[in-house]
Amino acid sequence: MANKKLLITTPIYYINAEPTIGSSYTTISVDVLARWNRLTGRDVFFLTGLDENSSKTVESAKERKYSSIQKYADDMAKEWIGTWKILNISYDNFIRTTSKKHKDFAQKYFNKAYKDGDIYFGDYEGLYCYGCEDFKREIDLKDGSCPYHKKKPTKVKEKNYFFRLSKYQKEVLKLINSKNFVLPSFRRKEIINFIEQGLTDISVSRPNLKWGIDVPFDKTQKIWTWYDALYNYYSGVDKKYWKGEVVHVVGKDIQKFHSVIWPAMLLSAKEDLPTTVFSHGFFTINGQKISKSLGNNIEVGKLCEKYSVDALRYFLMREIPFGQDGDFSEEGLKSRLNNELANELGNLVSRVLSIAGKKLKGNVSKQTIDKRLSSKLNIKNISKLMENYELHNALGEIMKFVGECNKYVNDQKVWEKSEKELEKDLYNLLEGIRIISILFYSFIPETSEKINKQLNVKEGKIKDCKFGIVNKYKIKKGELLFKKVN
Numbered sequence: 423m424a425n426k427k428l429l430i431t432t433p434i435y436y437i438n439a440e441p442t443i444g445s446s447y448t449t450i451s452v453d454v455l456a457r458w459n460r461l462t463g464r465d466v467f468f469l470t471g472l473d474e475n476s477s478k479t480v481e482s483a484k485e486r487k488y489s490s491i492q493k494y495a496d497d498m499a500k501e502w503i504g505t506w507k508i509l510n511i512s513y514d515n516f517i518r519t520t521s522k523k524h525k526d527f528a529q530k531y532f533n534k535a536y537k538d539g540d541i542y543f544g545d546y547e548g549l550y551c552y553g554c555e556d557f558k559r560e561i562d563l564k565d566g567s568c569p570y571h572k573k574k575p576t577k578v579k580e581k582n583y584f585f586r587l588s589k590y591q592k593e594v595l596k597l598i599n600s601k602n603f604v605l606p607s608f609r610r611k612e613i614i615n616f617i618e619q620g621l622t623d624i625s626v627s628r629p630n631l632k633w634g635i636d637v638p639f640d641k642t643q644k645i646w647t648w649y650d651a652l653y654n655y656y657s658g659v660d661k662k663y664w665k666g667e668v669v670h671v672v673g674k675d676i677q678k679f680h681s682v683i684w685p686a687m688l689l690s691a692k693e694d695l696p697t698t699v700f701s702h703g704f705f706t707i708n709g710q711k712i713s714k715s716l717g718n719n720i721e722v723g724k725l726c727e728k729y730s731v732d733a734l735r736y737f738l739m740r741e742i743p744f745g746q747d748g749d750f751s752e753e754g755l756k757s758r759l760n761n762e763l764a765n766e767l768g769n770l771v772s773r774v775l776s777i778a779g780k781k782l783k784g785n786v787s788k789q790t791i792d793k794r795l796s797s798k799l800n801i802k803n804i805s806k807l808m809e810n811y812e813l814h815n816a817l818g819e820i821m822k823f824v825g826e827c828n829k830y831v832n833d834q835k836v837w838e839k840s841e842k843e844l845e846k847d848l849y850n851l852l853e854g855i856r857i858i859s860i861l862f863y864s865f866i867p868e869t870s871e872k873i874n875k876q877l878n879v880k881e882g883k884i885k886d887c888k889f890g891i892v893n894k895y896k897i898k899k900g901e902l903l904f905k906k907v908n
């Protein structure tokens with residue numbers, strides 16, 4: 423898979439609120455994967471954006487006293503783009519589902535499915551959760567309520583267009599059972615159970631809505647927001663990327679839409695299928711569920727101001743095992759910033775560059791490679807962990823190598839040595855730091871750029887993660903990489 427193109431996506435987010443720590447987490451994780459794969463030399467396309475056609479948009483615009491829903495959507499888009507800029511998100515396209523291009527796509531595919539007989543008109547009577555924007559069956563509920571929104575769904579009786587999901591049950595099941603389609607693989611069982619209860623045809627339009635994309639041949643109906651939203655993965659990207667590896671990263675609550683409904687839509691349209699739907703877990707804040715009523719959501723911008731963007735990126739990726747549930751606490755963030763980033767990484771760079779500056783005026787030439795240090799670096803293992811989406815473990819391994827470099831400084835008692843003796847140690851340490859900077863780039867890009875500037879080297883690729891590449895260092899020590907927070 424190494425040279426294949428990669429399309430990697432976040433879900434498109436609802437705009438009923440500003441970006442939260444949860445959506446930031448999803449987006450940072452995709453950013454890390456996109457950056458890493460670019461560093462391996464792959465042609466990567468990273469897509470993110472907003473689902474603006476939901477009725478949540480209408481409600482929120484009203485709550486905030488907007489007279490124009492589109493103006494509200496435009497203002498929210500600015501908010502989201504602004505937050506991703508702060509968080510250093512390297513997306514290639516930011517798709518908005520109110521764009522003409524997207525609307526045309528959604529209508530084109532709706533039309534096609536209708537002509538092919540996969541969409542038909544009928545009566546719907548059942549339940550709808552506006553939080554999920556989803557039709558619910560009794561078996562989907564817990565004590566009569568939506569398990570995600572803890573609210574009783576609304577009873578609706580309406581005429582809808584239906585999509586023949588049932589027709590694709592066998593093919594979708596086969597896909598789910600194929601290797602790497604549903605990741606982490608422990609989520610597969612849940613999806614299989616859902617399918618084996620029997621897939622029923624689903625409503626893909628809603629009548630009497632003022633906002634959304636028109637059903638192309640029936641102006642009294644709007645396309646169901648999920649049906650249109652999923653097509654962002656086609657409308658937002660050059661189709662050539664669908665010929666390579668396609669990875670959707672989603673929250674576990676929307677796994678079903680991506681691994682069941684979306685592939686069925688694509689099978690119907692005879693289009694290419696995604697390679698992987700990876701779902702991450704949820705996290706609590708200080709052990710409590712994040713909720714509006716508890717008011718415990720944290721402002722991402724404020725966290726970045728207080729602790730730095732890279733500290734937040736590092737913490738989220740290191741603390742919460744990717745794919746599983748976890749917990750967020752400011753204490754934890756502070757502790758990882760102070761003890762790992764500042765004390766380990768920051769200190770290593772500062773110590774080594776100080777000695778090189780003082781004793782060798784910053785000039786360090788190529789020396790023999792010291793196996794005692796270079797053998798501690800296991801790039802293959804780190805790459806494997808990244809390929810397996812074990813981002814937290816990859817970070818752990820990189821940090822372990824930082825620890826080895828610090829240990830080397832201590833073991834060699836570098837600061838006690840004469841100029842002549844210490845050049846070999848310093849060269850090896852500088853090579854170690856240069857490699858660390860490459861490995862950390864996907865996670866904490868700003869820090870890597872600072873390190874590269876101090877080392878006076880260009881941004882490297884994964885293939886440059888070996889000792890003995892630089893012939894001569896001419897370093898320029900700069901400010902400390904991290905400020906501790908008490």
Ligand SMILES: [Zn+2]
Pocket residue numbers: 551552553554555568569570571572
């Ligand atoms: Zn719900």
